[in-house]
Structures are given as structure tokens and as C-alpha cells.
Amino acid sequence: MNFRQTLTHGLWRDLPPFRMVLGLCPTLAVTATAENGLGMGIAVTFVLIFSNMFISLLRKVIPDKVRIASYIVVIATLVVIVELAMKAFFFPLSQQLGIYIPLIVVNCIILGRAEAFASRNPVHLSMADGLSVGLGFSISLTLVGSIREILGVGTWFGMAVFPDSFEPFGFMVQAPGAFLCLGLLLGLMNAWSRRRGEFFIQT
Amino acid sequence: MREIAHLVLVLGVICSLSAAALAYVRTSLAGRIEMQEDFYVRGPALERLFKQPAEGLLTEKLTVPVGDQTYPVFYLREAGEVTGLAVEAAGHGGYSGDIVIMIGLDPRDDRVLGVEIVSHSETPGVGAKVELASFRQQWTGLTLDQPVSLTSDGGGIDAITGATFSSRAMVDGTNQVVEMLRDHRQEILLLIEERSSGGAVSGGEG
Amino acid sequence: MDLFLLVIGSIFVNNILLAQYLGNCPFCGVSKKLGPAIGMGVAVIFVSTLASIFTWIVYHYLLEPQGLEYLKTLVFILVIAALVQFVEIFIKKQSKGLYDSLGIFLPLITTNCAVMGIALLNIKHGFDFVEMIVFSASSAAGFALAILLFASVRERLFISSVPVAMRGTAIALVTAGVMSLAFMGFAGMTN
Numbered sequence: 001m002n003f004r005q006t007l008t009h010g011l012w013r014d015l016p017p018f019r020m021v022l023g024l025c026p027t028l029a030v031t032a033t034a035e036n037g038l039g040m041g042i043a044v045t046f047v048l049i050f051s052n053m054f055i056s057l058l059r060k061v062i063p064d065k066v067r068i069a070s071y072i073v074v075i076a077t078l079v080v081i082v083e084l085a086m087k088a089f090f091f092p093l094s095q096q097l098g099i100y101i102p103l104i105v106v107n108c109i110i111l112g113r114a115e116a117f118a119s120r121n122p123v124h125l126s127m128a129d130g131l132s133v134g135l136g137f138s139i140s141l142t143l144v145g146s147i148r149e150i151l152g153v154g155t156w157f158g159m160a161v162f163p164d165s166f167e168p169f170g171f172m173v174q175a176p177g178a179f180l181c182l183g184l185l186l187g188l189m190n191a192w193s194r195r196r197g198e199f200f201i202q203t
Numbered sequence: 204m205r206e207i208a209h210l211v212l213v214l215g216v217i218c219s220l221s222a223a224a225l226a227y228v229r230t231s232l233a234g235r236i237e238m239q240e241d242f243y244v245r246g247p248a249l250e251r252l253f254k255q256p257a258e259g260l261l262t263e264k265l266t267v268p269v270g271d272q273t274y275p276v277f278y279l280r281e282a283g284e285v286t287g288l289a290v291e292a293a294g295h296g297g298y299s300g301d302i303v304i305m306i307g308l309d310p311r312d313d314r315v316l317g318v319e320i321v322s323h324s325e326t327p328g329v330g331a332k333v334e335l336a337s338f339r340q341q342w343t344g345l346t347l348d349q350p351v352s353l354t355s356d357g358g359g360i361d362a363i364t365g366a367t368f369s370s371r372a373m374v375d376g377t378n379q380v381v382e383m384l385r386d387h388r389q390e391i392l393l394l395i396e397e398r399s400s401g402g403a404v405s406g407g408e409g
Numbered sequence: 410m411d412l413f414l415l416v417i418g419s420i421f422v423n424n425i426l427l428a429q430y431l432g433n434c435p436f437c438g439v440s441k442k443l444g445p446a447i448g449m450g451v452a453v454i455f456v457s458t459l460a461s462i463f464t465w466i467v468y469h470y471l472l473e474p475q476g477l478e479y480l481k482t483l484v485f486i487l488v489i490a491a492l493v494q495f496v497e498i499f500i501k502k503q504s505k506g507l508y509d510s511l512g513i514f515l516p517l518i519t520t521n522c523a524v525m526g527i528a529l530l531n532i533k534h535g536f537d538f539v540e541m542i543v544f545s546a547s548s549a550a551g552f553a554l555a556i557l558l559f560a561s562v563r564e565r566l567f568i569s570s571v572p573v574a575m576r577g578t579a580i581a582l583v584t585a586g587v588m589s590l591a592f593m594g595f596a597g598m599t600n
Contacts, residue, residue, distance in 0.1 A: 021578050024437065025522045029430035058217070066210050070217050072490055072519075076483040077221035081228050084479060088232040091239040099529045102482040106522045108434055175428050176590040183575075183582030191574035221483070229479055300535040324534065 006125050010132035016109050017140060017182075018189045020133075023109040027141060028178040030100050034157050037145025039093045041138025043086065043101065047078045048110055048137075049130035052118040056126035059119050071114045072105075079105045109137060148172045148181055245275070245291065245305065248319035252307035253279045253287050265394055267387055274383050278395050285310050285395055290383065291321060294376025298330045298368040304376040308347060308384075310392060318342040318377070323369075330369035338363055338370075342377070348385075350378045412543050419544055420551040421595035425523055427555055427588055432523030436556055437581050439514070441567070446560035450553030452514040454546065456496060457524045460489045461545035464528040465538070485528050493519050523552050559588065 014020045017027045026044070031037040054074050055062075062070045083101050086094035094101060104110070113133055118126040146156055152172030154162045162168075171177045241264070246257035253260060265276040279287035288310050293301040302323040307316035318339050325331045332338060341360050345351065351374055352358025355367070362370035384391075425431050432453070439445045464485045472478055497515045501508045518524055527548050531541045562584055571580050 179586030
């Protein structure tokens, strides 16, 4: 892949979590509101860019046998930094996201990109890949969060979008709504890809 | 053998670098995190107790160490006189963990202004009823010269039906404050005087 | 605290998978057939309980006295990764049969957020040692129950005609939504 392709592949071709089915837990868990989704997306993007950078820098130094362990140390360090930074600058958001911030550490997207991309590509490409996949993930999370918040609470980023007579269906902000919303979105995405003759997920 | 040494060396270097990075980030952010915690967690309780914006109150923070515990103390000072003290304590024995409470009192007549819940993780609808004003108002006007207890234990506080554990945790927190104030009341007032006279003197001369 | 309520609560009411969204990757990945689903479920119960014991001890006797609570994410993931390695080696040596049926799931478990999630929840809820073991085992059992039920549903789903675009993960998620709705019926049981 050249630089431009690397920079854009995460936005549609491999858009997580729809076309690269990884990282479902945060997609379901923190998307009750658009704001939480966006916050989580940005946190993941930060970790992705820098974990890809460090792993790419160290790819010739790290022996093959301990590579997963080394990746985990690098990723976990970055996650702790994000955790502390969120507490210091976005305290209410960090309370909202709760244990899902430390759980970024086991988000398969990050380890997946480290193993599949950063460990065999130069630094600038790896960082571009991290940025692209991270942005794609943020967009997806914000999208799912927006749908759930608009339908479930009747607001978008906390602003009312419906007149008072609208009765929000609280189902959407609870667990079943999360699964249903993501499943239907995935189906829509597949239908669209199929129409355009692109590959789509069918496993 | 050489290979294993190599593996250990690489992992060791990565781990120590990460530890160094984390220690640095932690020390540079610790102050800010504490401020944020105070503002978002304690701020609302303090605001309700003293009926004033929290920004000014939070900077007036003392920490009183007693044994292996430390009690955060906030105060309100009007016209050269301390008119309010707020002491935070973690009441043990709640249904699901500690209930952190803040007791406000007027040091002039030692009567309780009110009690506020700083944080808890009790069951919604049962233990979480400790938040209700109808339960908490039992504290208002108490004099903290002796320990309190539930009516079922021969005291004067009516427990919440079905949430004896949560109610007891509140009483436990209160009694910690009672004990702390009995031993350290003068010390705290002196400390406040010292602080504010320092400020007042330099202000007056300037 | 009533341990029985804790068991019921963590298996049904706050099911780790259907109400707390933890462990969805293996949930969708290994739930196509009943056999692997059982294997995964058992492996998670086993590893999760062990991991919780170790992380709880490390947190309360190592990190907390030193004031290093902020390192828990880093330390927990390392403890879990190391533990999974040891379990794998141990099972391989002890029982060939067990290794053949569970072995392939073990590497997957390191990045299973249910295991890490349960370890973190133990700390967040401030459980003591007994509560911690009960909570971890029953949360993991809740995971196993959900993945088992789900695999049975999916085996049926395989032979029904689903719209092409919805096949695979999409219909799996919708099904999970319906199951989650059913599990919501348990809410209120522990109050």
C-alpha cells in the first residue's frame, strides 16, 4: 500500500468495526451517547497512532518470541497515559467511560494493527495507518452513538433535536438496543457494499 | 542461553522505559487530577452544604491525618469568623462498599448544618435512598458531642426500611467525624486562623 | 453481603456479555457451533477465576500499599498474559485431551475483555476475597451460559434463510440483542 491508500483505507475499505469486525465491545458499551462515542474514539486513535509508531520503531529490535508481550507493554503504557490524561482534563467523561478506558488495552483493533501492519512497515506508514483506522473507528462510534442518543434520549451531543411531544424509546440506550443497532447497521453496510460490487462480510 | 538473555534484556528495557514514562506523566498530572476530583466529586456536596459556588470553597482545603486515615476538611470564613466546617469521611459497612459522606457544621454552636453524600455504590431504589433529603434531614441540628446510632441500636436515627447496612454506613461515617472533631477541633480552627490571618495581614498591609 | 444474590445478579441480571458488553469478540467468533462454544465457556470460567485471584492479590498487597493504583491496567494485563501462558504450558504437560479441546482458546483469552473486565470490576466494586471469587466465577459462568445458548440459536440460524446482507455477524448481533432483551427480564430479581 502506498501512503495515500494507507491514510484512507480505515475510512471505508477497512472501516472498523463494520468492515473489519474488531473492537465490538467498546462499540456496544460506550455508544449510549454521541459524546461518549467520540471520546472513546479519540482515546483509541491516540493509542493507535503512538502504539503503531513505537512498535514500528522497535520492529527490528524486538525478538520474534517476545513480540506480543512487548506490544502489550507498549499498548498498556499508552492506555495508562490516556487514563491519567482523561482524569486530568476530561474528568466527567472519564467517569462516564469508567472501566472501558482501561479496557482499551484488550481492544483487538490495536493489537491487530500492531501485528498486521506496524510490525512490518516503516514509521510514517504505520502512523498514517494508526490515524486512518483510529479516525474510522471514531466516526463509526460517533455514528452509532448519535443514532442511539437521538432515538433513545431525543438529543444529539446533549442538544434537543425533537420537539417535546417526542417520546424517546429508552430501549435504544440500553444493552438490547446496542446489539440491535449495530447488527442492523452492519447489515445496511453489507447491502450497500454488495450493490457496489465490493467485498462484504459474510462469515 | 544467549538468546534468553537477549529476550530478557529487550523486555526489561521496554518495561523500564514505560515505567519511567508513566512515573513522569503521573507526577506531572497528579495535582490537576486531584483538583478535578475535588471539583466534580466533592464540589456539588460542598455547594449544597454551604450554599455557595464550589470554586472558592475548594481552594480552602485542609487534610487532617488521624491514624492511618486522612480526613479532607473544607471551611467557610465570613467576617473574620469561621462559620462552617465540612468534614468528609468514608462510612464503612455499606451494602456494596463505602459510603463517602460530608458533614457540614457550624463551629460557633457545634450544630450540624446537614449531611451530603459524596459518593456511594448502593443499590438504586434501596440503599441509594440514603440520598433522600427526608433521611438526611435527621442529621440537621444534631450536636456532635457524642456518637450517634440507629434507633434499632438504641439511638436516634431511623434507618431506611430494608437498607440497614447503608444506614449503618452513614452512622459509621458520622461517628468517625464525631471522633475526629473531638480530638482535633481546636487544631483545625487554629490552622484556619493561621492561614487566613497570614492572608489578611499581607492584604491589610498591601 | 448476600453471596447468593451476588451469584444470581452476576449470572442473570448483570450478565457480563449481554448487559455489560464484555467479551463480544469471542462471542461472535466462536459461537457458530456448540462444541467450540462449550470449550470457550469452560476456558473462560477457569482462566477468569484464576486471573481474578492473582490480580486481586497483586492489587491489594502490591500496588495499593505502594500507592501505585494507577498502574493497575498495565500490571493486570501482564499478569493475565503470563497466567494464560502458564496455564497453556501446564495443561499441555498434564493432559493431552484437555489441551486438544481447550488449548486453541487460551491464546484468544488474553485479549478477551471479559477476563480483564471482571478483574477490573472486582477492584471497582471493592469486593473482599470471598466475594471476589464468587463474583468472578459466576460472572464467567454467565458468559459461558450466554455463549452456550447463543451457539444453539446460531446452529439453527445456519439452516434458515437469512437475507444475504444480514448473514454472519450482522444477524448474530441482532440475535444477541433479542437475547439481551430476554435477560433484561431478570432485572429486579435481586432487589
